[in-house]
Amino acid sequence: MKHHVDVHVGKRVRHRRWVLGMTQQKLAEKVGIKFQQIQKYETGMNRISASRLWEIADALGTTIAFFFEGLETAPGENTNASDMPADILADREALELVRSYYAIPENQRRRLFELARVLSDAA
Numbered sequence: 001m002k003h004h005v006d007v008h009v010g011k012r013v014r015h016r017r018w019v020l021g022m023t024q025q026k027l028a029e030k031v032g033i034k035f036q037q038i039q040k041y042e043t044g045m046n047r048i049s050a051s052r053l054w055e056i057a058d059a060l061g062t063t064i065a066f067f068f069e070g071l072e073t074a075p076g077e078n079t080n081a082s083d084m085p086a087d088i089l090a091d092r093e094a095l096e097l098v099r100s101y102y103a104i105p106e107n108q109r110r111r112l113f114e115l116a117r118v119l120s121d122a123a
Contacts, residue, residue, distance in 0.1 A: 005071065007044030009053070012067040014042040016060045019095060030059035 017027050024042075028035040031052070040046035041056075048056065057064045101109060 002044040003047070006047050008071055009048060009067045010042045010044040012069070013038075013048070013056060013060070015095065016062055016066065017042075019099065020060060022060070027056070027059055031055045 017024070024035040024038040028038045031038075032055075033052075037046065041048050041052075053064055053067065057066065101112070104112060
């Protein structure tokens with residue numbers, strides 16, 4: 001049976017890998033395992049040992065703490081009253097939006113940010 005912590009850590013691995021545009025195969029090569037094991041980690045089917053998590057964090061250029069961010073809330077519980085999911089990175093559309101946002105030149109990005117803020121305040 002999957003433990004919610006293993007599922008959460010696996011999702012964070014998948015999201016970090018996806019944000020970097022890295023394939024499961026490439027991550028597996030960097031860590032020295034088969035891509036099928038990465039699949040099992042990402043779904044929470046297999047637990048990631050401390051040493052393996054260290055290697056994965058290094059390969060993904062992040063800290064170990066990154067994988068545990070957002071675990072303070074119970075599974076399925078929202079973090080605020082705006083009906084935003086507790087794990088916003090679970091939404092592929094949100095990740096694509098963030099990627100696209102950072103691809104915009106900084107001066108235009110700031111203007112877009114201000115527009116989004118005005119629109120959300122008006123909603």
